[in-house]
Amino acid sequence: MKELWYGDRRDRVKWGALIYLANEFDIPCIIQVAYLRQGTDDPKLKVGNREVALPEEVWNHFSDLKHIQRLATKTGKLITVLDEPFHPMRRDYYIASIVSKNHEDTRS
Structure with a gap:
């Protein structure tokens, strides 16, 4: 998931x-594995004939995947976001570490 995509229509x-299925099948928790890839974009807004920087507060709000916790509070579901940086060349390591972390969390 690219940072820029958080909060769009697809989300x-x-x-x-996810919330519908969790309610329908009485599932108490959702784990989001973000496969987060750091963006290199320098977001700009076009204002007339010039470009201006996107306000940092706006960028930071939509870049924080953990804001989904508000949904957890409102729905009564436990939502865990695993947002370790993902590098395609280390896919196997990434998946193994996510599985290991989830396994540790279920034991606690």
């Missing part, structure tokens, strides 16, 4: 489906 559909 609304995805989370709508």
Whole structure:
């Protein structure tokens, strides 16, 4: 998931489906594995004929995947976000570390 994509229409559909299924099948928790890749974008807004920097507060708000915790509070579901940086060349290591972390969390 690219940082820029958090909060777009696809996220609304995805989370709508996840919450629906969790309610329908009485599932108390959702684990989001973000596969987060750091963006290199320097976001700009076009204002007339010039470009200006996107306000940092806006960028930071939509870049924080853990803001999904507000949804957890409102739905009564436990939502865990695993947002370790993902590097395609280390896919096997990434998956193994996520599985290991989840296994440790279920034992606690």
